[in-house]
Amino acid sequence: MSxxxxxxxxxxxxxxxxxxxxxxxxxxxxxPAQVKKESDVRIVFVTHGQANDVYWSVVKNGMQxxxxxxxxxxxxxxxxxxxxxxxxxxxxxxxxxxxDGLVVSIPDMDALKAPVxxxxxxxxxxxxxxxxxxxVEPWGLDLFVGGGSEYDxxxxxxxxxxxxxxxxxxCINHEVGNVSLDKRCEGYNxxxxxSGGSSxxxxxxxxxxxxxxxxxxxxxxxxxxxxxxxxxxxxxxxLLKMFEDAGTIGNYKIGTFDLSPEILYAVAKGTMMFGIxxxxxMMGYYPVVFLTNKAMYKTFPTSAVRTGPSFIMKEDAAAVRxxxxxxxx
Amino acid sequence: MTxxxxxxxxxxxxxxxxxxxxxxxxPELGAITGTIIVFxxxxxxxxxxxxxxxxxxxxxxxxxxxxxxxxxAVALLMIGGEFDLSLGSMxxxxxxxxxxxxxxxxxxxxxxxxxAFVIAIIVxxxxxxxxxxxxxxxxxxxxxxxxxxxxxxxxxxxxxxxxTQIPYxxxxxxxxxxxxxxxxxxxxxxxxxxxxxxxxxxxxxxxPMVQGLSMSILxxxxxxxxATWLLIKTRFGNWVFAVGGDDRAARNVGVxxxxxxxxxxxxxxxxxxxxxxxxxxxxxxxxxxxxxxxEFQAIIAAVIGGCLLTGGxxxxxGAMFGALIFGTVxxxxxxxxxxxxxxxxxxxxxxxxxxxxxxxxxxxxxxAR
Numbered sequence: 001m002s003x004x005x006x007x008x009x010x011x012x013x014x015x016x017x018x019x020x021x022x023x024x025x026x027x028x029x030x031x032p033a034q035v036k037k038e039s040d041v042r043i044v045f046v047t048h049g050q051a052n053d054v055y056w057s058v059v060k061n062g063m064q065x066x067x068x069x070x071x072x073x074x075x076x077x078x079x080x081x082x083x084x085x086x087x088x089x090x091x092x093x094x095x096x097x098x099x100d101g102l103v104v105s106i107p108d109m110d111a112l113k114a115p116v117x118x119x120x121x122x123x124x125x126x127x128x129x130x131x132x133x134x135x136v137e138p139w140g141l142d143l144f145v146g147g148g149s150e151y152d153x154x155x156x157x158x159x160x161x162x163x164x165x166x167x168x169x170x171c172i173n174h175e176v177g178n179v180s181l182d183k184r185c186e187g188y189n190x191x192x193x194x195s196g197g198s199s200x201x202x203x204x205x206x207x208x209x210x211x212x213x214x215x216x217x218x219x220x221x222x223x224x225x226x227x228x229x230x231x232x233x234x235x236x237x238x239l240l241k242m243f244e245d246a247g248t249i250g251n252y253k254i255g256t257f258d259l260s261p262e263i264l265y266a267v268a269k270g271t272m273m274f275g276i277x278x279x280x281x282m283m284g285y286y287p288v289v290f291l292t293n294k295a296m297y298k299t300f301p302t303s304a305v306r307t308g309p310s311f312i313m314k315e316d317a318a319a320v321r322x323x324x325x326x327x328x329x
Numbered sequence: 330m331t332x333x334x335x336x337x338x339x340x341x342x343x344x345x346x347x348x349x350x351x352x353x354x355x356p357e358l359g360a361i362t363g364t365i366i367v368f369x370x371x372x373x374x375x376x377x378x379x380x381x382x383x384x385x386x387x388x389x390x391x392x393x394x395x396x397x398x399x400x401x402a403v404a405l406l407m408i409g410g411e412f413d414l415s416l417g418s419m420x421x422x423x424x425x426x427x428x429x430x431x432x433x434x435x436x437x438x439x440x441x442x443x444x445a446f447v448i449a450i451i452v453x454x455x456x457x458x459x460x461x462x463x464x465x466x467x468x469x470x471x472x473x474x475x476x477x478x479x480x481x482x483x484x485x486x487x488x489x490x491x492x493t494q495i496p497y498x499x500x501x502x503x504x505x506x507x508x509x510x511x512x513x514x515x516x517x518x519x520x521x522x523x524x525x526x527x528x529x530x531x532x533x534x535x536x537p538m539v540q541g542l543s544m545s546i547l548x549x550x551x552x553x554x555x556a557t558w559l560l561i562k563t564r565f566g567n568w569v570f571a572v573g574g575d576d577r578a579a580r581n582v583g584v585x586x587x588x589x590x591x592x593x594x595x596x597x598x599x600x601x602x603x604x605x606x607x608x609x610x611x612x613x614x615x616x617x618x619x620x621x622x623x624e625f626q627a628i629i630a631a632v633i634g635g636c637l638l639t640g641g642x643x644x645x646x647g648a649m650f651g652a653l654i655f656g657t658v659x660x661x662x663x664x665x666x667x668x669x670x671x672x673x674x675x676x677x678x679x680x681x682x683x684x685x686x687x688x689x690x691x692x693x694x695x696x697a698r
Contacts, residue, residue, distance in 0.1 A: 075666055080673060081621050085608055089392050093663045096384035096538075110496045110614035118540075122384075123533050182492050203483070203493075 036100075041072040041295045043288055044094040047105040047130065048087055048178070049078050050206065054233045055258045055280060059129070061327040062284025063103075072292050075099075082175055084111040091115040101125045101291030106132020107178050113139065125294055129283040131180040133304065142294075143301055145286050147278030147308030150183040154229075157184075157255050157276060158191015158199070160311065161227040164273065166192065166253050169199035169227030172215060174206050174235045181231050184257060188229050199227070208238035215239055216246075227253045233260035233275075240266050259312060261325045268317035275317075278308035281328050356635030357647030359687025363633060364650050366686060367657050367679070375664035383520070383529040383539045385664065390542065393656025394549035395604055397649050399623060400630035401549075401556040402600035404648035406593045407631050408560070410573035410640030411460060411467040413597040415474030416627060419452060420620025421482040423605035428495030428615030429486070438499070438610070439507045445602050452478070453598030457591030467594075475624065483617045495615040511548075511603075512610025514541030545607045549649070552600065556645035569593065573640030630655050633683050635691060654683050 045063060049056025060076050067074040077094070079086040084107060092115045094102055102124050106112050109132065117139055120126050126141045133144045147153065154171075161169060169192050171185035189199045202218050204211040219225060230236040236256040243249035249271050256263055259275045266272035286305055294300045312320055323329040371380055379385045399416060406413055423445045430441035456474055460467045486493055499508055517540055523529045524537030531537055560566040568589045571579035580586050601620070609615050632638065633654055634647030658679045662672055 073666075076668065077663060082618055083621065084614075084616065085612055085619065088612065089388060089660060090663060092388045092391075093379075093385065093660050096382050096388055097379035097664055108494060108496070108612075108614055108616065110498075111612035111616075113613070114611075118538075121532050121534070121536075122538055179492070179494055182494075203487070 036296050038071040038292065038296070039073070041070075041101075041292050042099045043067075043072065043074045043101040043103065043291050044097070044099040045074065045076045045103040045284075045287075046087060046090045046094055047076075047078045047103075048082060048084065048107045049105070049130075050080065050082065050175075053206070054260045058327055058329070059280045059284040062281035063288055064284075066285045066288035066292075070288065070292050072288065074288055082107075082178060084108040088112055088115045091119060095119040095122050095124060098122075099124060100295040101127065101287070103127045103129055103287040103291070104132070105130040106135050107180060109135050116141070125291060125300075127287040127291060129287060130278075130280065136304070143287075143290065144304040145283050145290075145307065146304075147280075148306065150180040151187040151190075153257070153276055153278075153309045154184040154187020154189075155191040156187075156309070156311070157229055157257075157274075158188045158197075159194060160191075160274060161229070161253050161255060162192050162195040162197055164253050166227030167197045168192075168222070168225045169197065169229060170215075170218060170222070170225050171199055171201050172204055172211065172228070172230045172235055172239070173201055174204045174211065174231060184231055185229075192227070197227075199229075200225075204235065206234055208235075211235050212238050212242040216242060226251065228255075230254070230256040232256065232258050233263050236260075236272075237262045240272065244271070259320065259324050259329050261321060264312065264317045264321040264324050264329075267312060267314055268321065270314055273313075275312045276308075277310045277312050277320075277329065279310065279329070280307065282307040355647075356642060356644040356691065357650060358635075359690040360634045360647045360650035360654065360683075362690050363654050363683040363687050364657075367654050367661070367683065370679075371657065371661040371664070375661060378664040378666070380661055380664040383523075383537075385660075387539045387542055389656050389660040390546050391656075392660055393653045394543065394545040395607060396623070396626055396630055396655055397549040397652030398545065398552050398604050398607075399597075399600050399627035400634065400648035400652045401552045401645045402593075402597045403627040404631040404634060404636050404643050404645050405556055405560065405569060406597050407628070407636040407638070408573045408640060408643045409569045409590060409593045410576065411590060411593065412471060412628065413456065413474075413594060414468065414471040414624045415452070415456060415478055416471075416597055416601045417620040417623040417625075418475045418478035418482065419449065419598055419601035420605045420608075420623055421617055422452075422478045423449060423602040424609050424615040424619045425482050425486045425495060425617060427606065427609050428498050429489055431498050432495055433489055438502055438505060442507060442511070442606050445606060446599065449598040449602035450595050453595035454591055456598065457587075457594035460594070461587040461590050479617075486617050493617045497613070498615060499610060499613040508610050509544070511544060511606045512612075513544050515544060515547060517541035543607075543611065545611075548603065548607065549652075552603070553645050553649045556648075560645060565589070565592075570641060573642075575641070626655060629680060633680065633687060635687060655680070658683075 063074050063076060077090050088111055091104060095118060102119050104116060106128055116126060120140060127143045127145060128136050128141055130146045136144045171188050173181050173185055175181050185201045192199050202214055204214050230239060233256060254272045255274045257276045259277050263275045267275055290301060320329050426445045426448055427441045430436045430444055431438060456471055459470045502508055520537040520539055520541055524531040529537060568584045571584050572586050572589050576586050608619060630651035631648045634651030636643030658676055662675050667675060
């Protein structure tokens, strides 16, 4: 009784159709074909994204836009601090409330294995977004929607900086304990290594004062470092300001994961080299569309949906900026 | 107020009403009232959402249980007139201790758990000795501990593994006795039977939605029972109340104040480690950030449970209900569908209301003397 529309019609090979259905707006379709009304569909997101993180608020905007367009109910849950054990409890709670679809990020496979598998066993379709692609196949989950692997994105960032002449770089990790962030730094180091460079990791928090003081201290002690990679705009923005105040911004090649208006402004101005975009708006938008279609018509994509990475350089920054202000990029 | 409690106002109270008055004076009464209010509130706002399904109950009980293990020890310490702010960091420290012992040094899980408990005794004793020797407020001494332990956790883990998370701790040992004892589930056959007879929800394959309750719930009950026995039935319990009430007076009548306080600090460190062992063996991984903010949550649970911040008054059963309120509110908000952006506002308000109700009930009850 718990599994209303679950396993039976799994994976009808119609990913493109699923999309076009959604965009057409479900209302146009003849009513008798529907298994379930849009307003009865409820989808729950449980992610590890801290509420004040710019990145996750874009995911949330995408989710809300899709929910509004389709007329379905969505809920978004995340622990206030990075805490996978609390996340596990939230996933269990979501399972108990029997949604039509569950959307999760998986930053720690060990801690989240049991609750995610229990959700799946309860007949709830599970879409993984952002991190945790490796878990989709072995755990029998339904779909991954997200960017390229964290490591590969990091490698690319390293290569781009190396091409611009960076020998020694530093990677600022603000969410210590998140494996995906560790992978980004690892990739960055290996990307620089290809042309004989290397990088260190500076552990920081989301707190702007904390970040700027630690990085300032590190750079004073390591004058040979010329490349700075941050792992999110929340951290990059105060650092840019620090460099500008100190008048040292020209000395560094600065890149960041993820976008925000400040980042794009800095990229357009040339003070910042690039922003890596995983187009996370789609990570909020598509799962709602896919799961709604699954609940209503049992149609579902058959392979992972890749949303990134796209490197935003000086040429395209200005155009993307307005969208970023609107919380879409 | 005597009239309100006993409208007939007979010249000689019957034994039943006298028992009622004595019950009203218990510190945990406010917390029990608060629990009832919280359950009623969620019954109205989230009645059909799954919060009170078996899976929902198992879910909030597990959250409450883990907090409750800490709250029992913290309640004892608070009755003894001290705080332990290093509690949350101790959880992280114990977690990575177990993680490193198993994955880096190749020790068995039971040995790693034993080492973690030994370290807890050392840390707790250090906290206690520092507090009684320096005569500084424990608030300050353990605040230093909060940073030192969290920093050590991060630094040691990074130095040894280069990362901040330690995965695969229970790999291949999921069936071990110690893993089951701390991180397992109990009551599986009962749930299977209930599901087979349609009493509780089942998965499509016929197995129950809830495969069993977390062992942490048994630990919660056991720790609370032990703390209550200690407080009410033993001489040590009397000493704790005396030390928290007025430690100079206690010293004058021959209570070994220092020893009592040191033992209480060891108790909170042990409870933090028990919490860490349960989380690590349940989740299979350790993380340098585990236990963040738990020190405050445990104090909140103890205060909701009727402990006074000034010491000398409180109960472990009250702390158990305090933890239950906290866990129920924390998970219950989820089922009401309130946006998480508002979560902390709601949590804070609910806690404030619980404490106010608790305070009001207790004042009325003690006035009725």
